[in-house]
Amino acid sequence: MTSVTARLPMRPALRDPAWRGRVFWALAGLLLLWPALVLTEFKPWVMIEPGTLKSTLKFLGDFFPPKVEPDFLLLVARETWRTVAIATAGMALALLLALPLTLLSVRVLSVSALSGRMAGVPATLRQLVRWLLIVLRSVPELIWALIFVRVVGLGPTAGVLAIALTYSGMLGKVYGEILESGESHATVSLLRNGSGRLQAFFYGLLPQNAAELTSYSVYRWECAIRSSAVLGFVGAGGLGQQMDASMKMFNGAEVSTMLLVFMALVWLADQASAWLRKALG
Amino acid sequence: MNIRLDKVSARHPAAKRDAAAALRDVSLKVSAGEQIAVIGPSGAGKTTLLHVLGCALLPSSGSLQLNGRDPWRLPRGKLQLLRGELFLAPQVPPLPPRQRVVTAVLAGRLPHIGLWQSLRSLFYPTAIAQADAALARFDLSDKLFARVDRLSGGERQRVGLARALVTEASLLLVDEPLSALDPTRGQLAIASLTQAARERGATLVSTLHHVEMALQNFPRIIGMRDGELAFDLPAAQVTPERLQALYAQHLHELTGPAREALDLPAAATPPAVMQCR
Numbered sequence: 001m002t003s004v005t006a007r008l009p010m011r012p013a014l015r016d017p018a019w020r021g022r023v024f025w026a027l028a029g030l031l032l033l034w035p036a037l038v039l040t041e042f043k044p045w046v047m048i049e050p051g052t053l054k055s056t057l058k059f060l061g062d063f064f065p066p067k068v069e070p071d072f073l074l075l076v077a078r079e080t081w082r083t084v085a086i087a088t089a090g091m092a093l094a095l096l097l098a099l100p101l102t103l104l105s106v107r108v109l110s111v112s113a114l115s116g117r118m119a120g121v122p123a124t125l126r127q128l129v130r131w132l133l134i135v136l137r138s139v140p141e142l143i144w145a146l147i148f149v150r151v152v153g154l155g156p157t158a159g160v161l162a163i164a165l166t167y168s169g170m171l172g173k174v175y176g177e178i179l180e181s182g183e184s185h186a187t188v189s190l191l192r193n194g195s196g197r198l199q200a201f202f203y204g205l206l207p208q209n210a211a212e213l214t215s216y217s218v219y220r221w222e223c224a225i226r227s228s229a230v231l232g233f234v235g236a237g238g239l240g241q242q243m244d245a246s247m248k249m250f251n252g253a254e255v256s257t258m259l260l261v262f263m264a265l266v267w268l269a270d271q272a273s274a275w276l277r278k279a280l281g
Numbered sequence: 282m283n284i285r286l287d288k289v290s291a292r293h294p295a296a297k298r299d300a301a302a303a304l305r306d307v308s309l310k311v312s313a314g315e316q317i318a319v320i321g322p323s324g325a326g327k328t329t330l331l332h333v334l335g336c337a338l339l340p341s342s343g344s345l346q347l348n349g350r351d352p353w354r355l356p357r358g359k360l361q362l363l364r365g366e367l368f369l370a371p372q373v374p375p376l377p378p379r380q381r382v383v384t385a386v387l388a389g390r391l392p393h394i395g396l397w398q399s400l401r402s403l404f405y406p407t408a409i410a411q412a413d414a415a416l417a418r419f420d421l422s423d424k425l426f427a428r429v430d431r432l433s434g435g436e437r438q439r440v441g442l443a444r445a446l447v448t449e450a451s452l453l454l455v456d457e458p459l460s461a462l463d464p465t466r467g468q469l470a471i472a473s474l475t476q477a478a479r480e481r482g483a484t485l486v487s488t489l490h491h492v493e494m495a496l497q498n499f500p501r502i503i504g505m506r507d508g509e510l511a512f513d514l515p516a517a518q519v520t521p522e523r524l525q526a527l528y529a530q531h532l533h534e535l536t537g538p539a540r541e542a543l544d545l546p547a548a549a550t551p552p553a554v555m556q557c558r
């Protein structure tokens with residue numbers, strides 16, 4: 001650049017030509033944000049009005065110290081166990097549904113694509129499975145939970161089913177992406193030498209991508225734990241339901257105990273994921 | 282397995298429309314049990330030829346016949362069964378890094394065993410002795426239970442070749458089996474391959490960069506240049522003049538394998554790295 005400037009007879013303006021565009025897009029972004037703020041009734045100053053401030057501070061003040069009475073702790077322990085159970089059972093069911101859908105949708109396992117283009121029928125099947133996965137995950141688990149609470153009644157079953165359906169859609173999609181983005185040389189070689197699709201999966205694709213699949217699954221399990229808390233608010237059982245009750249009673253001490261339990265659970269999931277990755281890596 | 286190629290042309294699926302075909306009008310007859318080395322400069326179409334023979338690449342024109350049948354006329358299921366009788370060993374060994382050597386070798390048997398048995402073999406390898414015998418031929422039996430990503434480049438290549446020995450394929454197509462091996466190991470590897478093929482009467486077609494090795498170990502030599510057959514002769518008739526002509530403008534390839542391709546450092550083959558996201 002310096003040589004160019006030196007050669008030119010007139011010194012060009014030393015200004016960044018991209019500057020104008022950057023300012024324009026920044027202003028345009030802010031301008032677009034405005035209707036969003038209006039639409040969401042975003043009024044942060046409400047928080048510091050004396051009336052609301054007082055009740056908020058009182059509620060938050062209750063958070064400390066957390067409630068540690070033995071009876072309550074026993075209840076929290078039981079509900080924690082139930083929350084973990086909801087998340088685990090939901091994940092297990094989701095896996096049961098997601099694994100076959102993943103295998104059906106992964107393009108690397110196509111035998112017809114070995115010789116160039118994938119044949120029509122398998123390509124259509126894979127697309128249909130992809131759409132099914134979109135349908136499954138586009139309905140939030142909260143909605144599924146509201147539906148199932150009406151079908152199977154209040155309780156953990158609704159939570160398990162809700163997590164199973166939404167998560168199977170997410171797992172199927174991301175598993176498929178992990179399997180397709182990884183190195184496919186081993187898998188394709190097995191298929192080329194006449195192996196079946198499932199054989200190629202177990203001897204090529206799975207060992208190639210096992211660590212990533214595991215770490216994503218554990219992360220999803222962690223998400224399921226958090227999600228089951230939300231589902232508790234609509235009556236799907238577990239810690240969330242207890243938290244809902246405590247919130248309604250403005251009992252900050254109970255809420256803070258349960259939040260601490262959640263942090264511990266997420267920390268545990270994180271440790272498990274790290275350990276599993278290390279074991280497989 | 283008998284092979285018959287009749288004016289076969291082929292191009293890589295990802296190649297541009299106007300690019301020259303990687304294989305042009307190649308006609309060839311191979312009878313069962315023959316052992317052939319394919320030599321020629323880089324980019325001559327050697328690998329493409331192997332892919333066509335292995336039913337991994339659909340010829341764009343001409344006809345391929347294996348045992349008197351055109352494989353591409355078969356229904357897809359039958360074609361996949363036929364692929365089980367062919368074994369194509371790519372130059373870069375197709376081994377998942379976290380797999381154990383014993384599993385990687387036994388993967389060669391997959392077309393010949395059912396799904397159930399292949400799953401059981403993941404649980405507890407069902408043919409450890411067979412894998413060990415195959416590895417022993419390449420001087421690697423001490424690595425039976427090692428993980429693939431703990432091996433050097435040359436060791437990985439030999440594991441890939443050992444896989445060829447456990448298959449029941451009647452046509453072995455081996456792409457550059459020596460690219461990551463030092464001369465001694467290379468000689469051992471090529472001897473093991475040819476002997477194994479002879480023992481079970483399988484046809485062996487191997488591409489080789491190392492011309493001397495090809496002339497010493499293979500009775501029939503096919504020279505390729507620019508996607509066409511330059512010659513197809515018994516090894517004794519391949520004269521230095523023919524080789525000079527074959528490798529014109531590529532003479533450095535004739536003088537032997539490039540130094541950096543030797544076994545010693547593991548980096549010789551592109552390492553199969555696991556990317557973490």
